Amino acid sequence: MKRKLVVIGSGMASGRALEHLLEADPDGWDVTLFNAEPRGNYNRIMLSPVLSGEKSYAEIVTHDDDWYATRGITCRFGEKVVSIDRQAKTVTGENGTVEYDKLMFATGSSPFIIPCPGHDLPGVIAYRDLDDTNAMIEASGKPGGRAVVIGGGLLGLEAAAGLRLRGMEVTVLHLAGHLMERQLDPAAGYLLQKDLESRGITVLTQASTKEITGKDGAEMVRLEDGTELPADLVVMAVGIRPQVQLAKDTGLAVGKGIHVDDQMITSDEDILAVGECIEHQGAIFGLVAPLYDQAKVAAATLLDEEAAFKQRQLSTKLKVTGVDLFSAGDFAEGEGREDIVYRDPARGIYKRLVIEEERLIGAVMYGDTADGNWFFGLIKDGTDISEMRETLIFGPAYQGGGTQADPLAAVAALPDDAEICGCNGVCKGQIVKAIEGGATSLGDVKAQTKASASCGTCTGLVEQVLAATLGDDFKMPEAQPICGCTDLSHEDVRRLIKARELKSQPAVWQELGWTTPNGCHTCRPAVNFYLLADWPLEYKDDPQSRFVNERNHANIQKDGTYSVMPRMWGGMTDANELRAIADAADKYGATVKVTGGQRIDLLGVKKEDLPLIWGDLNAAGMVSGHAYTKGLRTVKTCVGKDWCRFGTQDSTGLGIKLEKRLWGSWTPHKVKLGVSGCPRNCAEATCKDVGIVCVDSGYQIGVGGAAGMDVKEVERLVDVRTEEEAIEWVVAFVQLYREHAKYLDRPYKWLAKVGLDWVQEVLADATERAALMERFDLSQSVYQKDPWAERATPETRRQYEPMADLTLEAAE
Amino acid sequence: MSWTDIGSLDEIPVRGARRVKTRAGCIALFRTDEDEVFATSATCAHRGGPLDEGIVHGRKVTCPLHNWVYSLESGEAQGADEGSIATYPVRIDAGRVLLDLSSLEAHAAA
Numbered sequence: 015m016k017r018k019l020v021v022i023g024s025g026m027a028s029g030r031a032l033e034h035l036l037e038a039d040p041d042g043w044d045v046t047l048f049n050a051e052p053r054g055n056y057n058r059i060m061l062s063p064v065l066s067g068e069k070s071y072a073e074i075v076t077h078d079d080d081w082y083a084t085r086g087i088t089c090r091f092g093e094k095v096v097s098i099d100r101q102a103k104t105v106t107g108e109n110g111t112v113e114y115d116k117l118m119f120a121t122g123s124s125p126f127i128i129p130c131p132g133h134d135l136p137g138v139i140a141y142r143d144l145d146d147t148n149a150m151i152e153a154s155g156k157p158g159g160r161a162v163v164i165g166g167g168l169l170g171l172e173a174a175a176g177l178r179l180r181g182m183e184v185t186v187l188h189l190a191g192h193l194m195e196r197q198l199d200p201a202a203g204y205l206l207q208k209d210l211e212s213r214g215i216t217v218l219t220q221a222s223t224k225e226i227t228g229k230d231g232a233e234m235v236r237l238e239d240g241t242e243l244p245a246d247l248v249v250m251a252v253g254i255r256p257q258v259q260l261a262k263d264t265g266l267a268v269g270k271g272i273h274v275d276d277q278m279i280t281s282d283e284d285i286l287a288v289g290e291c292i293e294h295q296g297a298i299f300g301l302v303a304p305l306y307d308q309a310k311v312a313a314a315t316l317l318d319e320e321a322a323f324k325q326r327q328l329s330t331k332l333k334v335t336g337v338d339l340f341s342a343g344d345f346a347e348g349e350g351r352e353d354i355v356y357r358d359p360a361r362g363i364y365k366r367l368v369i370e371e372e373r374l375i376g377a378v379m380y381g382d383t384a385d386g387n388w389f390f391g392l393i394k395d396g397t398d399i400s401e402m403r404e405t406l407i408f409g410p411a412y413q414g415g416g417t418q419a420d421p422l423a424a425v426a427a428l429p430d431d432a433e434i435c436g437c438n439g440v441c442k443g444q445i446v447k448a449i450e451g452g453a454t455s456l457g458d459v460k461a462q463t464k465a466s467a468s469c470g471t472c473t474g475l476v477e478q479v480l481a482a483t484l485g486d487d488f489k490m491p492e493a494q495p496i497c498g499c500t501d502l503s504h505e506d507v508r509r510l511i512k513a514r515e516l517k518s519q520p521a522v523w524q525e526l527g528w529t530t531p532n533g534c535h536t537c538r539p540a541v542n543f544y545l546l547a548d549w550p551l552e553y554k555d556d557p558q559s560r561f562v563n564e565r566n567h568a569n570i571q572k573d574g575t576y577s578v579m580p581r582m583w584g585g586m587t588d589a590n591e592l593r594a595i596a597d598a599a600d601k602y603g604a605t606v607k608v609t610g611g612q613r614i615d616l617l618g619v620k621k622e623d624l625p626l627i628w629g630d631l632n633a634a635g636m637v638s639g640h641a642y643t644k645g646l647r648t649v650k651t652c653v654g655k656d657w658c659r660f661g662t663q664d665s666t667g668l669g670i671k672l673e674k675r676l677w678g679s680w681t682p683h684k685v686k687l688g689v690s691g692c693p694r695n696c697a698e699a700t701c702k703d704v705g706i707v708c709v710d711s712g713y714q715i716g717v718g719g720a721a722g723m724d725v726k727e728v729e730r731l732v733d734v735r736t737e738e739e740a741i742e743w744v745v746a747f748v749q750l751y752r753e754h755a756k757y758l759d760r761p762y763k764w765l766a767k768v769g770l771d772w773v774q775e776v777l778a779d780a781t782e783r784a785a786l787m788e789r790f791d792l793s794q795s796v797y798q799k800d801p802w803a804e805r806a807t808p809e810t811r812r813q814y815e816p817m818a819d820l821t822l823e824a825a826e
Numbered sequence: 827m828s829w830t831d832i833g834s835l836d837e838i839p840v841r842g843a844r845r846v847k848t849r850a851g852c853i854a855l856f857r858t859d860e861d862e863v864f865a866t867s868a869t870c871a872h873r874g875g876p877l878d879e880g881i882v883h884g885r886k887v888t889c890p891l892h893n894w895v896y897s898l899e900s901g902e903a904q905g906a907d908e909g910s911i912a913t914y915p916v917r918i919d920a921g922r923v924l925l926d927l928s929s930l931e932a933h934a935a936a
Contacts, residue, residue: 190861191840191859191860191861195860200859200860220840347884347885348899349899349900530883530884531859531860531883531884532841532859532883532884533883534881534883534884534886534888534895535880535881535883535888535893535895538881538883539881557839557842558839558840558841558842558881558882559841559881560881561881561890562876562879562880562890565879566879570876570879570890570891572873572891574875574876813837816844816845816846816847816852817832817833817837817838817844817845817846817855818832818833818846818847819846819847820830820846820847820848820849820927820930821847821848821849
């Protein structure tokens, strides 16, 4: 007599289980198959090609009506199961009751819907089944339609790519810092994001959805940070959860999913479960490989054969045409784990292998995944890789002797008309010609062609041309790398940030091949500065890449308290400001010190009091004195011709004007100015970064002075007649320094590298000065804001307080 | 184990840290770029610098006073510097940061 099997859910797991079962025992079973969807089994993982139009639904059907009919399966599609009676062993559907000897749950999973306001509006859909896919195809039919996909995992990205191919404007929102964070490390996630962006898909990471609004349907997605994205279609693809309600109602043991043992048997020995609805040893499943394993085991169990389901290593591929991505195993960083990384940013290739105890445990590949399965095999088999470690990353073809990449190949491959020195318009061909004519050193090339004779940022390139042309006859000088995270020098990084238009930290880390995930305390502040100096509008300053003083807008002292210094324009103050400073000193218990830059410093302020004292000083009309920044510090002045019998010009007035123009700007290192009203130089202007000495005929502008570790007198940049010209030259000089100097080089150090001649030559051109001023003012439109006013808030105060105080609780 | 809810993960800046005061001294809670959380003593073994004010990079932090670098996992000073700071069990559950106080009490008693 045939045994009665009832299956609830017709998906990929139960479909495969039925195949195995009926193949082994074609006449032993009387099968009834319920499915909530009004259709049989199709290949769900191929929905993405259906969405993108690369396949049709008919092509992805795995079991058609004929298949069910020939096996005598009673199909109850489109009918929901209402209840199960485990005592009587019956299943009741909407259209009647059926008995079972064995019952199999394959109820799958349901998409997780973010319960934000508006999630139930028409036009907000999940991406799970054919109906969702059809809804997306229909929505994409509207010309100029806009879609927002929430979730940057496998499914979300496949949906995004499909919708884009169908002509929609697509934005992907992802909560984590990089795409597919469970399958990819940040480096590969970044490359993937770039690839998607090049296809016209906008990607926003760390984007948290607040609400979806609209009248009769979705019209707008609003993020927590206030960003508003117009949307005709919102696709939620943030995850799945096992569909367990029916199992729960039936009284089966249920955790995250339906609990099963190694034989796929639930807490009721006559009921099995397979697929995305189950929980096995704490894990739930979303990829197809383990589902097929489960199907095989379930069929064996029904046939009273011995079989056990074992979880195994998984690999992932993204099904977006043209995107090559592979990940397998475990690739989190950890104690005792080592990375082998291969990067070829120009070709968009990234490979990372994670090794633990001489065994490969994880692999992430992007751009070139041809060796993915070979690596996956090594992971699964736990192969000892110590013998092939040196060449492992190059894949199976290189085992037994590989070739080394030539670091000069890129330069050697440049055409002759490639420009090497932008300042002097020198091409590679001219340099090669000079070398062929006898030049053998950087100095020779410089003298003969002027290449690298100006700002010097192309020095490395010129040296590489020398090396590529002369071969072994040229010995490359050791370039000083920024730090251990990179082999590149500051000059190289600055040049590449401009040339390759790198506008974010991840762009720098990835494209320039950083060896650490996000730099270190040496390189990150430098890169943060280079980015904000070159891309003031596109790049946003990152406080977490700043030294504590710049992050907290106050100077940390050795006991962990801070000093607070309000700005006094040109060193001028008045009785009201002094009263407010005195009151603040009393209120916050501060020590008062007069500084060398003509300011008053309040020392010993507690961190949590900073927003309060700022608020008090703001109320008296004072702003931050930026005593803590690599930026404009002070403009020291003398009283000038208003008071002094020797004064020739209004030095105080000019000092105030300069300070008002320059404050708030970030520079490679601190910048101090001085303006003296006569050559007696009471403001000590001649040892400042920029020092102006007023004379009867106008203004002498000196630059590159120092009075710190080194003591240096300024060199004369120019003499000008009017105050207006003086301001113009100073602003243009500061901007040139911002654009070219190495981080932490004061102007005198920078000038020693590029030469005063070059600076004078650039600034002598009135058009160039105007352009520099324009770029400076653009940056100031973003950065000339009082950081105190922005932070004298209860919110900042909360952030500056300890996150929690457990001293009280612990005492209880 | 006695897990104590310290607050929401959102309160710690990414690649940043926050301070927690305890009877056994101040603890720094670090959040990495990858949204992992680590808890260590907030006091540098060198000159007592506030580590919660340091720059967080990878799974390391650099003390703001004299650039000592510590592994957040092991608490060991990196490179040529020798010393270590205490580390404490911490985990994230549903966006909340939980710190194990039992180990704290043990440190306090020790």
